[in-house]
Amino acid sequence: MSDQNTKVYRRPGGDEIVIDKGGKFTLGNAAITIDASGRAVVTGLPAADPHVAGALWSDAGVLTVSAG
Secondary structure, three states: OOOOOOOEEEOOOOOOOOEEOOOEEEEOEEEEEEOOOEEEEEEEEOOOOOOOOHHHHHHHHEEOOOOO
């Protein structure tokens, strides 16, 4: 854990971002939240295939990776 006792932090000396339970990381309209049980919950993904290779989207609640 970081010295500041935050829920989202960069690990010292590395290129890793850590999200602890209760933390939230927002990327544009999407957010990744770690709930109290440690499960990752992703919200705000587009509901239609963006036709960009590797982009994430929600196909009726199923996390899907676009083929482009």
